[in-house]
Amino acid sequence: MRVLVTGCDGQVGRSLVERMPANWEVVALNKRQLDITDRNAVLKTLQDIKPKYVINAAAYTLVDKAEDEPSKCFSINRDGARNLALGSQKFNAVILHISTDYVYSGRKNEPYIEFDTPEPLSVYGKSKLEGELAIAESHSKHIIVRTSWVFSEYGSNFVKTMLRLGSTHQELSIVDDQFGGPTYAGDLAGALLSIIDSLENGSLGYGLYHFTGTPAVTWRGFADTVFKQAIKNDITGRIEIKGIATSQYPTKAKRPSNSCLCCDKIYQTFSIKPSDWKSALNDISKYME
Template sequence: MRILLLGERGQLSRELQLRLSGASELLIAGRQRLDLADTARIRRYVRALCPQLIINAAAYTAVDRAEGEPQPAFALNATAPGVLAEEAARLGAPLIHYSSDYVFDGCKPAPYVETDAPNPLNVYGRSKLAGEQAIQAVGAAHLILRTSWVYASHGHNFLLTLQRLLRERDELQVVDDQLGAPTWAGSIATATGQLIDQWRRGRAGPWGLYHLCCQGETSWFGFASAIAEQLRGKGQTVARLLPIPSSAYPTPARRPLNSRLDCSRLRRDWQIQLPDWHDALLECLASPRRAAPAKP
């Protein structure tokens, strides 16, 4: 099967490449090959390749920077997914697209379900919501997978930043009033492969919007504490961690205090469930830091 994967060097794309390259003809389009801000080029590129499945793992993910440059955020996160959905529909190919917990404002006291009304607090969240809506408006076969707090052993993310800061500093303050589920990109990629396998076997659940993140919940401070514990277990000296409220760590973009996502719909419709976030973290830390098999 011919799969077009948008995104090449991102943490999720690299994990997808590791898991999908052996069983399919995987065509990878990074930013040097395809500018997702150029909608006409997107259409020409997709029509030339005629993929049987499109996976969009490309995104504008600089949450704070997006506050000052909304145009590129919306171009990559909203306009491009809509164009990809139109071209997928033209080919009769499904589209798999990844979205974010940041489409919610975090005011709900319980985990969010797919039918809860979005109300993003920042430009990034608004751009991701617009991408969801653009795909849904096309009405073709698609999976929109909302996830949260994504990290990996490569790229730029909370895990790698904390590992460095814990080694460099004596004391480190971490926000303790934002709740969510840290989700390893490898777990997302594995689940994506399972979704594709069910579709290819004719056992697919309903298309549509689903929440996909690791089980359990914690705060950024709790996540940092788990990372520190693993470093101490290896005999390393790490910084002392201090919990602080979000108000003590102002950022250009507001973050939701509640990023918890209820993933029961995916488990019910597709029989897929990600591991507990603690277990996924251990698996990530134990995994070799392999380079993804790059293909044109």
Template structure:
């Protein structure tokens, strides 16, 4: 199996590289070796390497900055996805792309299914939805995995931010009126590998996220409780629950972005991310 992986310095791509079977041939590209917004460079890379599968783990992920850097966000999250999907289609390679719960407006009362209508409220969400549509139009067999609230031992994420802040402050306020599913990027990477290994390739949109939904406040509680079990001398800060209105951010967040994993479990036999177990496992490495 030959895999072309983009965004190789990001947290998902790191987790993928750790888990790919050893006999798979990998070209891992980062933004300096392959700027995915450069259509010709993408075409050359795909045609030269002739992968069986292109996995796009690159994205413009600065959700708040995107409100101002609209063109940049769309270039990476939409235009570049079209370049990758078209190039993959030209050589009959599969295309696997990663998207986000931020394509939803958060008004649902039960877990979002892949058939629910997206209605993104932020520039980031809009650019990611545009990327989904472009992927599917440029490559009829494209497969998109939407995920949410990623964390891992790599890169920047909520878990690492909470641990850093706990070391700096005695008291922290965390938003309690936004609910979603934390997802361990290592579990998402394993799910993507299962998708690639499936002999009967499938197309379209899938959801993959954690098995238990929480608010950011509850997630922070879980992080600190886990840290106090696994990190010697960890000092638990006082945690205050606050509404999102007390923390106005440039980009609106969905109040509720819980996603239903049923379809990916049914088609690929992967289980939802057991994020509490993953937290226990990685806590010593953070």
């Protein structure tokens, strides 16, 4: 079985490639090898490769920078997603696509379910929502997975940033009024591969799903756990973490105050449990630069 992975240099892309079953034929392309905003290049690639599944791990994820370059953000997150969906439809491939908790406003007082009305606050969130809609309109055989607060051994992410800052600071101020579910990229990759297994075994569960880590936590709570593990493993000394309000840490892009996602649907359909993000931090040394 042939699977195409776009954005293979990113956190989820790298996690996917290293977890692919040995009997699958994997074609992994980075943004230099395939510009998903180039429709002709996408169509030619799909025609040449003829994958059964396309996993789109390519995305523009610079949330604050997107406020200054919306055209680039939408080109990748909306138009690139549409190109892949149209190509998948033309060549009879199933497309799996990763979206975000930032499609929501955060005003709800409980976890969001898949059918709650999106209301993104940022350019990034709007671009990801329009990417979802473009895929759904272009190809019926799609899986869209919204996730949140992704971290891994690769690239740039919150865990690696905390460890880097912890090596030079004795005190940090971290936002303590935004709630979400940290998600280990390896677990997200595993969920996507499990979905493919289910589809191969006859499941017709196309559509939209949530997959994040539990339990929900604030960024300050997330940082607390990171440093507890770092201290336990003699990576850092004790660090004082001060919780602050979002208003004390202004950013160009607005973030939802509550981006917790309910993961019941993906469990009921595919028997996939939420990411155990705390367990993913047990070997904290692998996140060191």
